[in-house]
Amino acid sequence: MGVIANKMGLQVNPTAKESIAKKINTQKNNIVYDTKELNLWYGHTHALKNINLEIHEKEVTAIIGPSGCGKSTYIKTLNRMVELVPGVRTTGSISYKGNNILGKTMKVEDLRTKVGMVFQKPNPFPKSIYENIAYGPKIHGIRNKKLLDQIVERSLRGAYIWDELKDRLNENAFGLSGGQQQRLCIARALAIQPDVILMDEPTSALDPKSTLKIEELVQELKKDYSIIMVTHNMQQAARISDRTAFFLNGEVVEFDNTNKIFSNPSDKRTEDYISGRFG
């Protein structure tokens, strides 16, 4: 617990440290993202309606819902990638560790350094495996070859793909299988040493075996990272997430512990969706 206080740079004696940490823990404990009354429009389409969600640190939060329910839009709002679509408008606030990321003072480059993202389709660069991983550190100004080597190795190890790829670092990333490419993309996201990893249906383009590997990886990663994962696959959400949010027509219908959502949902629509009656 002292770690948290240390991270905040507090110089206090050990007992006070402990009590401050406790206070932090009980008050705003572990919340990375606090979304309040978020609304989002694409032109005239009201895509997200009054979203309120708290996302907790070092957990896997799954976002489920039928196509077009706004789940991808929401996750892209968390690192403001949604702004790449012209004509997007938002109201409300999303606070990331206490800073409103929708505010004018937030630099998107800064935010996206702390919040990595893995996309639906594996999207490695047409470069070597090494250069793919080194890309993030390089754009942040790291030139030292030795340090880059270390980062590449650590990131690939973090994504449990080092043993497969360590002898192929100079090969083009396009030569990898789809599943390997996606794990490479996860490693690439780890290389910028983020706190949060957003995953937008990361296994929807993969075969069952690769999917399983990614799921196991996510279980490992949540020890160090907060993971928010959009998924189309309800079994996946049930298998690997700690909390689940069910989106429908741009609204959060229900947000609760995953066990609760899948065993005893409080909303009839959630029950209908997870039991396969629609979607």
Added chain:
Amino acid sequence: MIKQFDETQLKNRMNSRVRNNRIWKFIFFLSTLFGLFVLAILMIRVVMDGISFLHMDFLTGRLSTDPDRAGIMGALLGTVWVVLVVIPVTLIVGVGTAIYLELYAKRGKFKSFIETNISNLAGVPSIVYGLLGLTVFVRMMDFGNVVLAGGLTLSLLVLPILIVSAQEALRAVPGHLAEASYGMGATKWQTIRRVILPAALPSILTGSILSLSRAIGETAPLTVLGIPALLIPFPEGLFDTFTALPMQIYYWTLDSSLVAEYANLAGATIIVLLALLFLLNSVAIFIRNKFQHRY
């Protein structure tokens, strides 16, 4: 199951459909042949006229009124000098404009206004660019009819084509590559420089080489600028007067009524110009095949 098709009718129709396909294929083949045929006639004529005059002395010699002593070194050098102006000017201005329009400019009336105008400029007759060059570079800026004026005029002429093709090249880079870069906190410029431009570069280079070969072959704007084909010293810099291969062809063809051999000289020069253009286009194709990425 009840058959909704009458089998014999189906069979008859099948035959006529297949025949139809064959007829259309033949028509399309003929139209392809037509173009090739005309080109072949031209090539044969030119080669027959020019080949006997095409020798090393012709390439390295100075211009002369005597057909047996005339050479095109001056025109070749002039064309090379013009190319040295056109390449950097069009690449910098053209790719810069394409990057701004495609990646920075917000969608709106301003952007579509500029884009419409650029497309229209691509269709403006080249002689009008000659007048523009004459007014601005030769007269207003007072360069005279020198390499720089000619190069800039030809740059203006091909810029719209280059901008449009560079924009298409940038647009063809898959959005998910840029997203991956933005997702790691890269700025727009970093993403452009490290991801989008390298991916688009082969197509951009191909487009620029093709527009360069257009610039090399243009005659009309140069005649308006008053580019001579006289006994002038070889150009040695941007502010020297010059002549270019198409100008040489133009004047020799014009004067072939006076001296019959001038037609042969024009033919020989055309062979040289065509060889040059063919070389450039081959380079463009080579770049496209060699460096094109799979995404």
